[in-house]
Amino acid sequence: MLTLHGYWRSSAAYRVRIALNLKGLDYAQVPHDLRRNRHQADDYRALNPQRLVPALDTGETVLTQSPAILEWLEETHPEPALLPAPPQARAIVRGMCALIACDIHPLNNLRVLRELKSDFGADAARLDLWARGWIAEGFTALEVMVEKHGGGFCFGDAPGLADCCLIPQIFSAQRFGVDLRPYPALRAVNAACDEHPAFVRAHPIHQPDADAGES
């Protein structure tokens, strides 16, 4: 049995939930409330030295870092494939994933915003501006890639790893008030995923630890 350590609003955990659903895998969830620093507890550090979510307990070991977990899922549960077969196409999909996972998300996650607030005295409006800027810069480039390679989803006409990364980033962008009008290709993918049960079930608001008062 797979057990996902996550948090309803964590982008990185949301990626893994989508992939698990696309693969048709059952999994248990252990939520760690990041706002209350529950992921900093010693018992969780024993599982994940980095004390971040997600971590996936496979029954044999605990895997960390969502990009590594997504690749592990693809290697151990190859159907349906979330990467295309040709190496060049795989590199394009992985490039989209890394654009999001390395160049957008790390700059607007909770731990970084907290540091900006404590170290530089940034208020909520300033933090939103900071996050929006990096999201817009990344989405501008990603729009070009998805416009070129997409066909309903980020790459081609079936959901894959790039969609697992994009949809949580769009959810986050909406929370920060990013204007999505300049990104019609990304919005089209988002609309397609909004209708897809694997994505719907993975949505933060449908998680057991979702906070009804917040979105």
Added chain:
Amino acid sequence: MLTLHGYWRSSAAYRVRIALNLKGLDYAQVPHDLRRNRHQADDYRALNPQRLVPALDTGETVLTQSPAILEWLEETHPEPALLPAPPQARAIVRGMCALIACDIHPLNNLRVLRELKSDFGADAARLDLWARGWIAEGFTALEVMVEKHGGGFCFGDAPGLADCCLIPQIFSAQRFGVDLRPYPALRAVNAACDEHPAFVRAHPIHQPDADAGES
């Protein structure tokens, strides 16, 4: 013929140079001086919509994002392998890579430090503190992983993808004045790589665009 678009001091380009050297591949280099914003030029945007380095021109297409390029190299030039064979072990190595590429490097690269300076008025000393904090947090977790899984290199006794990511991050850490004494396992890997020709040839100071006056 492979052509690497990079910059001598870019951590992400440095990762790709190491991997190319480990694979024994010849490649040309096209440097883009990030300090002079040469990567923002329109002709480069036509190659890479994100206008970041590295990009690898394979002759057929231009691949972007170092994590995607490293995986492409591994798939198209499997020997010597830079990932172990068992999926669980691959996930551990990729987890180390992502810890660096998603949770350390994005927070202390040039474009982010520039924004911190312009948006929050951070001076050089404050920027160094910011960078050091994230590097120390990441290295503390990575030390536990390398201590557990390493045997000369980050994972086992041969260089692999995690080493391609770690060595540029250590180079960067030294520039920011990070105290490396708390990380003996990482220092041991660094010492091993310092003796390895693939790593030596990839070092920033040995690149054609290296600035003799700076390190």
